[in-house]
Amino acid sequence: MSLKLHVVVASTRPGRVGPTVARWVESFARSHGGFDPVLIDLKDFDLPVFDEPEHPATGRYRHEHTKRWSASVAAADAYVFVLPEYNYFPPPSLVNALNYLVHEWTYKPAGLVSYGGVSGGLRAAQAVKLLLTTLKIMPIPEGVALPNFRQFIDEGGTFRSNELVDKGATVMLDELARWASALKGLRER
């Protein structure tokens, strides 16, 4: 069974580091072998602050940006959100993108790869779980936290993991694949 994994770049600001980390996650997930991974950049969707007139649970979307975002999110069996910490919290771009939809997220698991200073983005990762569970996304406990994230980026701007990070990412993807297969069954019932 082929499982589609969306590796989502959560930050959208100019000069962001998110794509550097997410490109590594996508390539690591490809070699892991449990998924068919796709890199999804929130910036490409250019979502304004939530601007739909109806509650997203209706699925009646007025705007083209929402329809595009809905089609993308609906196509995934699992997500890895690659998120920084802004003021001990997930970036507003991610909170906004999550709020745009309801049913497209339902009964799907998510892993979190967070990055930041000493915290490795863990406070943001914990805080976003509250919103994920409200949307019936299952945030798995196994995740990857990258403290002082610049230590992982080489002079050429490429992300270089270490043994500990690779181990954490493997465990996260193993668990995510288990949840993704189980929840796929639940969605089909």
Ligand SMILES: Cc1cc2nc3c(=O)[nH]c(=O)nc-3n(C[C@H](O)[C@H](O)[C@H](O)COP(=O)(O)O)c2cc1C
């Ligand atoms: C508005 C803002 C708030 C931030 N707050 C935190 C924070 O609470 N904890 C932390 O570790 N880093 C914080 N940082 C530093 C980020 O970890 C760093 O800028 C990182 O590059 C952000 O990810 P991005 O480049 O993908 O946007 C903050 C950065 C910004 C722009």
